Amino acid sequence: MADPSSYRPQPGQIPDSPGVYRFRDEHRRVIYVGKAKSLRQRLANYFQDVAGLHPRTATMVTTAASVEWTVVSTEVEALQLEYSWIKEYDPRFNVKYRDDKSYPSLAVTMNEEFPRVQVMRGPKKKGVRYFGPYAHAWAIRETVDLMLRVFPVRTCSAGVFKRSAQIGRPCLLGYIGKCSAPCVGRVSAEEHRELAADFCDFMAGRTGAYLSRLEAQMHEAAEETEYEKAARLRDDIGALRRAMEKNAVVLADATDADLIAVAEDELEAAVQIFHVRGGRVRGQRGWVTDRVEAVDTAGLVEHALQQLYGEETGESVPKEVLVPALPEDGAALGEWLAARRGSQVSLRVPQRGDKKALMETVHRNAVQALALHKTKRAADLTTRSRALEEIAAALDLDSAPLRIECFDISHLQGEDVVASMVVFEDGLARKSEYRRFQIKSFAGQDDVRSMHEVVSRRFRRYLQEKLKTGEWSPEEEDGDGQQKQAPDDGRPKRFAYPPQLVVVDGGQPQVAAARRALEELGIDDVAVCGLAKRLEEVWLPGEDDPVVLPRTSEGLYLLQRVRDEAHRFAIQYQRSKRGKRLKAGPLDEVPGLGDTRKQALIKHFGSVKKLRQATIDQICEVPGIGRKTAETVAAALALATPAAPAVNTATGEIIEDETTAPAVGVPPSGGWGTSSERGTDR
Numbered sequence: 001m002a003d004p005s006s007y008r009p010q011p012g013q014i015p016d017s018p019g020v021y022r023f024r025d026e027h028r029r030v031i032y033v034g035k036a037k038s039l040r041q042r043l044a045n046y047f048q049d050v051a052g053l054h055p056r057t058a059t060m061v062t063t064a065a066s067v068e069w070t071v072v073s074t075e076v077e078a079l080q081l082e083y084s085w086i087k088e089y090d091p092r093f094n095v096k097y098r099d100d101k102s103y104p105s106l107a108v109t110m111n112e113e114f115p116r117v118q119v120m121r122g123p124k125k126k127g128v129r130y131f132g133p134y135a136h137a138w139a140i141r142e143t144v145d146l147m148l149r150v151f152p153v154r155t156c157s158a159g160v161f162k163r164s165a166q167i168g169r170p171c172l173l174g175y176i177g178k179c180s181a182p183c184v185g186r187v188s189a190e191e192h193r194e195l196a197a198d199f200c201d202f203m204a205g206r207t208g209a210y211l212s213r214l215e216a217q218m219h220e221a222a223e224e225t226e227y228e229k230a231a232r233l234r235d236d237i238g239a240l241r242r243a244m245e246k247n248a249v250v251l252a253d254a255t256d257a258d259l260i261a262v263a264e265d266e267l268e269a270a271v272q273i274f275h276v277r278g279g280r281v282r283g284q285r286g287w288v289t290d291r292v293e294a295v296d297t298a299g300l301v302e303h304a305l306q307q308l309y310g311e312e313t314g315e316s317v318p319k320e321v322l323v324p325a326l327p328e329d330g331a332a333l334g335e336w337l338a339a340r341r342g343s344q345v346s347l348r349v350p351q352r353g354d355k356k357a358l359m360e361t362v363h364r365n366a367v368q369a370l371a372l373h374k375t376k377r378a379a380d381l382t383t384r385s386r387a388l389e390e391i392a393a394a395l396d397l398d399s400a401p402l403r404i405e406c407f408d409i410s411h412l413q414g415e416d417v418v419a420s421m422v423v424f425e426d427g428l429a430r431k432s433e434y435r436r437f438q439i440k441s442f443a444g445q446d447d448v449r450s451m452h453e454v455v456s457r458r459f460r461r462y463l464q465e466k467l468k469t470g471e472w473s474p475e476e477e478d479g480d481g482q483q484k485q486a487p488d489d490g491r492p493k494r495f496a497y498p499p500q501l502v503v504v505d506g507g508q509p510q511v512a513a514a515r516r517a518l519e520e521l522g523i524d525d526v527a528v529c530g531l532a533k534r535l536e537e538v539w540l541p542g543e544d545d546p547v548v549l550p551r552t553s554e555g556l557y558l559l560q561r562v563r564d565e566a567h568r569f570a571i572q573y574q575r576s577k578r579g580k581r582l583k584a585g586p587l588d589e590v591p592g593l594g595d596t597r598k599q600a601l602i603k604h605f606g607s608v609k610k611l612r613q614a615t616i617d618q619i620c621e622v623p624g625i626g627r628k629t630a631e632t633v634a635a636a637l638a639l640a641t642p643a644a645p646a647v648n649t650a651t652g653e654i655i656e657d658e659t660t661a662p663a664v665g666v667p668p669s670g671g672w673g674t675s676s677e678r679g680t681d682r
Contacts, residue, residue, distance in 0.1 A: 003062075004046065004047050004050065004061045004062065004064070005047065006065075007064070007065055007066045007067060008047045009043070009067065014039050014040040014043055014044075014069070015039055015040065015069075015071055016038050016039070016040040016041070017038065017039060017071050018035075018036065018037055018038070018039070018071070018072050018073070018074060018075050018077070018078045019035070019036060019039040019069050019070055019071040019072055019078060020033065020034070020035045020036075020069065020070050020072065020078050020081045020082050020085065021033070021034055021035075021036070021039060021042070021043060021067060021068065021069040021070075022067070022068050022069070022085065022089075022091075023060065023061070023064035023066070023067050023091075023093075024064060024065060024066045024067070024068070025063055025064055025065055026065040028066075030085070030089040030091050031060065031063060031064060031091050031092050031093050032060050032064070032091050032092075032093040032094060032293075033082055033085045033086050033089065033091050033094055034082065035075075035078040035079060035081070035082040035329075036078070037075060037329070039069050039071070043067065043069070046061050046067075047061075050062065054294035055294075056093070056291070056292060056293060056294040057294045059093075060093045060293075063093075074332075075329055075331075075332035076332050076335045076336050076339070078332075079306070079329065079332055079333065079336050080336065082306075083306045083310050086306075087310070092292065093292050093293055094292070094293055094303075095269075095289055095290075095291065095292065095293045095295055095299070095300065095303045096289060096303075096307075104119050104120065104121050104137045104140060105119070105120050105121070105130045105131060105140075105283070106118075106119065106120075106130070106131040106140045106143070106144065106203065107119070107120035107128050107129065107130050107131075108128065108129040108131075108153070108196055108199060108200055108203075109127070109128050110127055110128065110129050110193075110196060110197075110200070111125070111126065111127025111128060113189055114154050114161070114182045114183075114189060114192055114193075115153065115154065115192070115193060115196035116153070116154050116155060116156070117144055117148075117153050117154070117155050117196075117199065118155060119137050119140050119141065123311070124311070124312075124316070129200050130316065131200075131203045131204070131277075131282060131283070145178075146239045146240070147199065147202070147203075147239070147240065148173070148178040148179070149177070149178060149235070149236055149239045150214075150236045150239060150240055151195055151196075151198055151199040151202070152173075152177065152178055152179050152180040152195065153179070153180070153192070153195050153196050153199050154179055154180075154182060154183075154192065155173065155179065156171055156173070156179070156183075161183050162183075164181075164183040164184060165183045165184065168184055169184065170183060170184050170186070171183075174186070180192055180195060198210070202240070203282075204277060204278065204315075210240075211237060211240060211241075214233055214236060214237050214240075215237060217233055218230050218233035218234055218237065221233060255276060255278070255279045255320070256276065256277050256278070256318045256319050256320065257276045257318050257319070257320035257321065257322055257355070258273055258274070258275055258276070258308070258318050258320075258321050258322070259273065259274045259276065259322045259350075259355075259358055259359055259362045260272070260273050260301060260304055260305070260308075260321070260322065260323050260324070260362070261324055261359060261362035261363040261365070261366045262297055262300050262301060262304070262324055262363075262366060263363065263366035263367040263369070263370045264291070264297065264300065264370075265370070268288060268289065268290055268291060268370065268373070268374070269288070269289055269291055269300050269370070270286060270287070270288045270366045270367075270369045270370035270373060271286060271287045271288075271289075271300065271304045271366060272284070272285075272286045272362050272363075272365045272366040272369060273285050273286070273304075273308065273362075274358065274361075274362050274365075275318075276318075276358075277318075284365075286365070286366070286369045287304070287307070288369065288370065288373045296325075297324060297325045298325040298326060298327045298328060299327065299328075301323045301324065301325055301326075301327055302327035302328075302329070302333065305321070305323075305327075305333060305337070309337060309340055312340060313340050313341070313342070314341065314342060315341075317337055317340050317341035317345060318341075318345070319341075319343075319344070319345060319346065320345070320346045320348075321337065321345060321346070321347045321348075322348065322349070322350050322355060322359060323347065323348075323349060324349065324359070324363070325349065326347070326348070326349060330347060333347055334346075334347045383427075383554060384426060384427030384428070384558070385400075385427075386554050386555075387427055387554035387555045387557065387558040388400035388401060388402070388426075388427060388555070388558070389555075390549070390553055390554055390555030390556075391501070391555040391558065391559065393555075394538065394547050394549055394555060395501070395527060395529055395538070395540065395547070397500070397501070397527055399500070400500075401499070401500035401501035401527070402425060402426055402500060403423065403424070403425050403497065403498075403499045403500055403501075404423070404424045404425075404499055404500070404501045404502075404503060404562055405421055405422070405423050405424075405458075405499040405501075405502055405503070406421070406422050406424075406502075406503040406504070406505065406562045406563055406565070406566040407419060407420065407421050407451060407454055407455060407458075407502070407503070407504050407505065407514070407566060408420050408504075408505040408563070408566040408567050408569075408570040409439075409447045409450045409451060409454070409505070409570065410567075410570035410571050410573070410574040411445060411574060412574065412578055413445070415578075416574055416577045416578050417438075417439040417444075417445065417450060418436060418437065418438055418439065418570060418573045418574045418577060419436070419437040419439065419450060419451075419454040419570060420434070420435075420436050420437075420566050420567075420569040420570035420573060421434065421435040421436070421437070421454070421458060421566070422434050422562065422565045422566045422569055423499070424558075424561075424562050424565075427558055429565060433497075434569060435458070436569065436570070436573045437454050437457065438577075439453060439454075440453070441453050447506065447509075447510065448509045448510060448512075448513045449513070451504055451506070451510045451513045451514055451517075452513040452514070452516060452517045453517075455502065455504075455513070455514045455517040455518065456517040456520065456521065459498075459517065459518060459521050459523055459526075460521060462498055463521060463523075498523075498525075498526060499526060500526070500527065501526070501527045501528075501529065502514055502518075502526055502527070502528045502529075503528075503529055503530070503531060503559060503562055503563060503566075504528070504529075504530045504531075505530070505531065505533075505563050505566055505567060506530050506531075506532060507530055507532040507537070507539050507546075508530070508539050510530050511528060511529065511530035511539045511540065511541050512541060512542075514528050514530075514541075515528050515541040515542075528540075528541055529547075531559050531560070531563045532546070533563075536549075536556065536560065538556075538559065587601065587602075587608065587633070587636070587637075590632055590633055590636045591632070592629070592632070593629065593632075593633065596624070597622075597624050597625060597629075600622050600623060600624055600625070601619070601622055601625070601633070604621070604622045608637070611633075611637065612637045612638075614634075615634075616630045616631055616634050619633055619634060
C-alpha cells in the first residue's frame with residue numbers, strides 16, 4: 001500500500017487548466033482516469049489526509065504509485081479524451097457499464113444496392129439505419145411481418161438473393177406479396193430503395209402523413225368502384241395501425257428523446273434507457289455496474305452518456321436527452337452530444353408533465369432491474385464461493401483460488417501438437433486471458449514433455465513481467481529473460497498475473513511435469529493439481545493416492561468446467577491447424593508466390609494437375625507470371641509428389657480435381673476425430 005505523499009507532484013507543477021489525468025500502480029498499469037476543469041484543483045483533492053477521503057477514493061490513491069496528466073484546450077476535448085482512455089485502458093477504479101444482455105435492433109442496410117431489413121446485434125455499421133434496440137428479437141420480427149405487407153422490402157440473405165437471381169424465380173415471400181422481388185427484376189434498384197426509405201421514415205415516427213395518404217387513396221379507389229384495390233389499401237392501413245399499437249404513445253407526436261434513469265445503492269447501480277421516437281417508445285436497454293468509483297448520481301449519468309453515445313453519430317443521438325440529475329459538466333456534455341449529432345441537443349431534467357411521468361416509469365424499471373440483478377448474483381456468488389472454498393479445503397490451500405489456470409494438450413496421432421491455457425477468475429471464465437501454444441521444442445507425441453514446455457513458457461513470461469516492473473531480480477537470467485521487451489504503456493500484459501492454482505488435464509505424470517517446470521523457475525507459491533478424466537480424480541504432486549471429491553461437490557463441478565473448457569479450446573486450435581495443413585498444396589511451397597498469383601494460375605489452368613502438365617511458356621501466359629517465376633513453379637511441381645486421387649466416400653467415385661478434394665480417408669476439418677484428438681493420451 002503506497003503513501004500518496006510519496007508521489008504527490010511538487011507545488012506549482014500541476015497546471016491550472018482543463019485536462020485529463022491518469023493514476024498508475026507500481027506496475028505502471030493505469031488504474032484510474034479522470035478529467036477536470038482545473039487539473040490543479042482536482043488533483044489537490046486526492047492528496048488530502050487519507051482518513052478524510054471516501055473509502056473508494058482512499059483505496060485508489062493508496063493503490064496508485066504515480067499520477068500523470070494531459071492538458072487540453074476545452075472541457076469538451078477533456079470529455080472525449082477521458083472516454084477514449086477509459087475504453088483503451090479499462091481502469092479498475094472507473095465505473096464501467098456493461099450490458100446485462102445483448103439487445104437486438106431492427107436494421108435496414110441502406111449501404112447495399114438492394115437494402116435489406118433484418119435483426120442485428122453487436123456494433124453498429126456505417127451506412128445502416130438502426131431502430132431500437134428492442135427487448136426481444138421476436139418483437140422485431142412481428143413488427144416487420146406486419147409492415148412487409150405495405151413495404152415489401154427484401155429480407156433474405158445474400159445467398160438466397162443471389163440464388164433467386166440465378167434461377168430467375170423469387171422466394172416464397174415474393175409469391176405471397178411480402179417482397180417486391182428485386183432479385184428477378186420486378187422492381188428496379190431505385191424503386192426498391194424508395195420502398196426501403198419509406199420503411200425507414202415510418203419506423204422513425206413519420207406515420208401520420210403516410211397513413212393519411214393511404215386513406216385518401218383508399219377513398220379514391222372506392223369512389224371509382226375499384227373495390228379490390230380499396231380493400232387491399234384498407235388491409236394495409238390496418239396492418240400499419242397494428243404495428244403502431246405495439247409501441248404505445250407516451251409523448252406528443254414528433255418527440256425524439258432518450259430518457260435515462262438510475263437506481264443505486266452503496267455497492268451497485270442500474271441504469272435504464274427508454275428510446276422514444278415519434279412520441280412512441282421504440283426501444284429499451286439497461287446496464288448494471290459495480291460502484292468501484294466514489295461517484296454520485298450525476299457522475300453515474302455522465303458515465304452512462306459517454307457509454308451510450310461514445311460511438312454514435314447523426315440521428316442515433318436524439319434531439320433531447322432527459323436525465324435524473326445534470327452532471328457537473330452539463331454544458332460540456334451538451335456540446336459534445338451536439339457535435340456527435342451535428343445539431344443542437346437538449347440535455348435537461350424533466351420537471352413536470354408527461355416527460356416527468358415517463359421518467360418515473362423508467363426509474364421503476366431501473367429499480368426492478370437492480371433488484372433482479374442482486375437476486376441472481378447473490379445465488380450465483382454463493383454457489384461459486386462454496387465451490388472455491390471446497391477446492392481450497394480439498395487441496396489444503398491457504399486461501400480460495402480466485403484465479404485458476406488450466407492447461408491441456410491436443411494432437412492428432414502425434415501431429416499438430418498444440419496446447420491451451422484457460423483462465424477462471426472468481427469461478428467465471430475470463431476469455432480475454434485465454435492463450436494457445438504450439439509445441440516447439442520437439443516433434444512427435446509426448447504429453448508429459450509437452451505439458452512441461454507449456455507451463456515453463458507461461459511462467460517464464462510471468463517472471464519477465466516481474467523483472468521489468470522490478471518485483472523480481474534474478475541473479476542469472478537465461479536467454480528468454482534477455483529478450484527485448486516492448487515499452488510499458490499501462491495496458492494489461494498477457495502473463496502479468498499469477499494464478500493461485502494451476503490445473504492440468506491428466507494424472508500423476510502431467511502433474512509432476514507441471515510441478516517440475518515451476519520448481520526449475522524457482523516458483524513455489526503456486527499450487528498444482530491434475531484432474532484425470534477416467535474417474536474424475538484430483539492428483540497432487542508427490543502423492544501416491546488421488547483426492548476424491550464427492551460427485552455432488554460444487555468444487556468438483558467447477559474443476560470439471562475448467563478442464564472441459566481447456567479441452568474445448570485446445571481441440572478448436574488443433575482442428576484449425578489441421579485444416580490449414582490439409583488445405584495446403586504444392587503451390588504453397590513456391591517461394592514468393594502469393595495468394596493472388598496462385599489463384600490466377602488455378603483459374604487459368606483449372607487444376608494443379610493441368611498446371612503440372614503445362615510448359616514454362618504456357619505458364620508465362622498467365623497475367624503477372626514472369627519467366628523466372630514460371631520456372632520456379634514448374635520446378636516445384638516437378639519435385640512435389642502428386643496426391644493420391646480423392647474418393648467420394650458416399651458413391652465410391654474418384655474425384656479428379658485435386659485442388660478441392662481432400663486426401664483419401666481424411667475427414668474434412670471439423671468432422672469426426674480420433675481417440676487421440678478427443679482426449680489426451682495418457
